Amino acid sequence: MKVLVIGCGSIGRRHLKNLAELGISGRAACDLSAARLEQVRAECGVEALHTDLDAALAEGPDAAIVCPVTSAHVPVARRALDAGCHLMVEKPISHTEAGVEALVRDAAAARRVFMVAYSMRFHPGVNRVSGMLKDGRIGRPLSARACCGQYLPDWHPWEDYRDFYMSREADGGGAVLDISHEIDTLRRCFGEVRQVAAMVSHLSDLEIDTDDCSELILRFDSGVVASCHLDLVQRAYRRTLEVFGTEGTILWDYVSQSIQLYTVATGQWELVRHDFDRNRLYRDEAACFLAACRGEGSPPVDGADGLRTLRVVLAAKRASREGRTVEP
Numbered sequence: 001m002k003v004l005v006i007g008c009g010s011i012g013r014r015h016l017k018n019l020a021e022l023g024i025s026g027r028a029a030c031d032l033s034a035a036r037l038e039q040v041r042a043e044c045g046v047e048a049l050h051t052d053l054d055a056a057l058a059e060g061p062d063a064a065i066v067c068p069v070t071s072a073h074v075p076v077a078r079r080a081l082d083a084g085c086h087l088m089v090e091k092p093i094s095h096t097e098a099g100v101e102a103l104v105r106d107a108a109a110a111r112r113v114f115m116v117a118y119s120m121r122f123h124p125g126v127n128r129v130s131g132m133l134k135d136g137r138i139g140r141p142l143s144a145r146a147c148c149g150q151y152l153p154d155w156h157p158w159e160d161y162r163d164f165y166m167s168r169e170a171d172g173g174g175a176v177l178d179i180s181h182e183i184d185t186l187r188r189c190f191g192e193v194r195q196v197a198a199m200v201s202h203l204s205d206l207e208i209d210t211d212d213c214s215e216l217i218l219r220f221d222s223g224v225v226a227s228c229h230l231d232l233v234q235r236a237y238r239r240t241l242e243v244f245g246t247e248g249t250i251l252w253d254y255v256s257q258s259i260q261l262y263t264v265a266t267g268q269w270e271l272v273r274h275d276f277d278r279n280r281l282y283r284d285e286a287a288c289f290l291a292a293c294r295g296e297g298s299p300p301v302d303g304a305d306g307l308r309t310l311r312v313v314l315a316a317k318r319a320s321r322e323g324r325t326v327e328p
């Protein structure tokens with residue numbers, strides 16, 4: 001199978017290395033920057049390098065991994081789809097709804113795989129939490145709280161954060177859009193979102209034109225009410241998920257790689273540890289995509305699902321602007 005990676009920043013190069021580990025010999029890379037492609041040659045050992053997407057697509061890749069800056073996802077994915085590629089598009093699917101529905105529809109009509117790379121779907125801790133909920137370990141979930149934060153200048157220490165797409169609204173940056181993993185996880189656990197209230201704010205001194213501290217309150221069709229805190233300001237990386245049910249509580253913590261589970265049935269807290277290797281997440285994700293391209297299984301998040309998460313993000317921004325609760 002020939003796989004083209006489009007956009008060779010930090011995540012694109014990680015995908016290229018993982019493709020090699022997964023036995024893909026037909027790797028190609030495309031980036032607007034020739035200097036970036038030299039880095040790809042040196043770091044990832046890829047020789048098929050293109051600054052021109054048409055030339056890259058003319059080589060006939062079977063699949064494309066689309067990971068340029070977020071605002072370029074849809075136009076780049078459109079060209080790869082029109083060239084006949086299966087698609088894995090990095091999350092979030094885009095920064096606006098423009099062109100997304102048509103892309104999803106046309107990929108389905110062309111019988112191409114369309115996966116959105118919400119990598120937390122492959123996290124062993126989140127998978128355990130999801131399993132506990134499915135098994136009814138804490139009865140009926142009533143309420144939940146998701147949190148993720150990290151100081152933006154620490155994300156890409158090799159570059160000035162003001163030059164990073166994350167600092168610019170027009171490029172698809174900002175906390176609520178970029179850290180939409182948490183919204184995807186809440187949707188995975190509790191179903192579709194019915195109502196959104198939010199304060200999407202810029203509170204720090206960071207020189208960015210996006211939100212850096214956002215608070216969302218989500219009511220789901222299932223009746224669950226969840227809050228979601230997403231920020232670019234916490235000096236120590238933190239990511240947690242807490243779920244409160246009729247028969248117990250689940251507290252997951254990314255950093256300590258552990259889940260605390262309280263159930264009425266046992267009357268005590270149980271500590272469940274899980275191993276975690278960050279790159280494994282991305283390798284498992286790529287393996288899942290390659291399998292789907294071979295017709296073995298389907299992706300956990302497809303284009304339509306990625307669009308539903310984007311609609312929650314956009315609803316949060318609207319709710320915040322208009323100071324009212326809105327529907328996604």
Ligand SMILES: NC(=O)c1ccc[n+]([C@@H]2O[C@H](COP(=O)([O-])OP(=O)(O)OC[C@H]3O[C@@H](n4cnc5c(N)ncnc54)[C@H](O)[C@@H]3O)[C@@H](O)[C@H]2O)c1
Nearest residue numbers: 007008009010011031032033067068069070072090091119
């Ligand atoms: N799933 C995850 O956990 C995860 C992790 C990191 C990044 N991402 C997503 O991946 C995307 C890229 O993030 P990053 O951190 O690698 O960014 P980055 O800034 O490090 O790299 C982006 C690269 O895209 C290139 N580029 C920009 N426009 C292009 C175009 N039209 N065609 C080809 N190349 C283009 C740039 O030259 C740059 O090399 C973002 O959408 C981000 O949200 C997802």
